[in-house]
Amino acid sequence: MEQAIEQFRAFNRAHTRFAAVLAPRYMDSELGVAEARLLYEIAGRQPVLAIELQDALGLDAGYVSRAVKRFEERGWVARERGTEDARRRPIVLLPAGRTAFDALDATTRAHSRRQLESLGPGGGPLLGHHLAAARALIEGGPGGWTIRTLRTGDMGAIASRQAIFYAEHYGWERPMELLLGDVTTGFLRDFKPGREQCWVAERGGEMLGSVMLADGGGGVAKLRLLYVEGHARGLGIGDALVRNCIAFARDAGYARLDLWTHTILASARRIYAAQGFELVDSASHTMFGEPVMGETWSLDLSRDAPPATP
Numbered sequence: 001m002e003q004a005i006e007q008f009r010a011f012n013r014a015h016t017r018f019a020a021v022l023a024p025r026y027m028d029s030e031l032g033v034a035e036a037r038l039l040y041e042i043a044g045r046q047p048v049l050a051i052e053l054q055d056a057l058g059l060d061a062g063y064v065s066r067a068v069k070r071f072e073e074r075g076w077v078a079r080e081r082g083t084e085d086a087r088r089r090p091i092v093l094l095p096a097g098r099t100a101f102d103a104l105d106a107t108t109r110a111h112s113r114r115q116l117e118s119l120g121p122g123g124g125p126l127l128g129h130h131l132a133a134a135r136a137l138i139e140g141g142p143g144g145w146t147i148r149t150l151r152t153g154d155m156g157a158i159a160s161r162q163a164i165f166y167a168e169h170y171g172w173e174r175p176m177e178l179l180l181g182d183v184t185t186g187f188l189r190d191f192k193p194g195r196e197q198c199w200v201a202e203r204g205g206e207m208l209g210s211v212m213l214a215d216g217g218g219g220v221a222k223l224r225l226l227y228v229e230g231h232a233r234g235l236g237i238g239d240a241l242v243r244n245c246i247a248f249a250r251d252a253g254y255a256r257l258d259l260w261t262h263t264i265l266a267s268a269r270r271i272y273a274a275q276g277f278e279l280v281d282s283a284s285h286t287m288f289g290e291p292v293m294g295e296t297w298s299l300d301l302s303r304d305a306p307p308a309t310p
Helices: 002-018 035-047 048-058 061-073 096-118 122-141 152-171 175-187 239-253 266-274
Strands: 077-081 092-094 146-149 197-203 205-219 220-228 255-261 278-285 290-299
Touching: 035 048, 035 061, 035 092, 035 096, 048 061, 061 077, 092 096, 096 122, 122 197, 146 239, 152 175, 152 197, 152 205, 152 220, 175 205, 175 220, 197 239, 205 239, 220 239, 220 266, 239 255, 239 266, 255 266, 266 290
Parallel strands: 220 255
Antiparallel strands: 077 092, 146 197, 197 205, 205 220, 255 290, 278 290
16 A cells, blocks of 8 residues: 555656646646636536536535635526525536637647647557546546456456456466467357357456356356456456356356366455355366465356345
């Protein structure tokens, strides 16, 4: 957390300079940064109540009232008739306000374009991608993630992320990376629509975890490569991915769902047990270097599904 705090503060310092929001007047206009943001929200939300602007921007009620009053004096906004409480009288943008906003918005867009182009080819889109993930985390809190099915590029990303994850956390390096490459390549090469699927959990375009279901033959499906990024643990992602896998296997008519894991992967084992899987075999191996206990778990899909976790 201490490292995250330092990184967060360092980014704020870099961003305020990069976005040119430290000057007394925003984009050389007659407005300060907070006033410019307030005008932006009015233009996008109108008709809007002052109390809604306060809540959206985290601004003091007195500041919002004074700023809106200045906008009124300039002929930019008007308050529609409503209650005597000024916070409950909808604020609307007048033609002069629209002209002022459009000019400021065009200046801001032009500045943003110049700044992003200064990052070189591909730099702007790359920054945009990472900022989308950051925004989703900030605005959505710990939630805000979704699950989707397989799309082009996923297998390479899954193999890469898991190889890095297992190397960093367990020291399983090249042998694990080779295994991951074999599994993901084979899944793509032999993919059976309607019988196999991959699910990816993501937030703001960032991959947070994934799982695959493959046809093992003889009416048996195999759950493969379940993982969740370390910073996304505790959000229920792993449980949701496994439930998607089980539901798909049932609908596809499989009789059994098997998986191979390791005793050391305690979080995954808890998920499997909670979803009704049973440990049916275990054996030590040295596939990844040091001896480690591998386990085979199985779920009889002919049984009723366990009740959903509250």
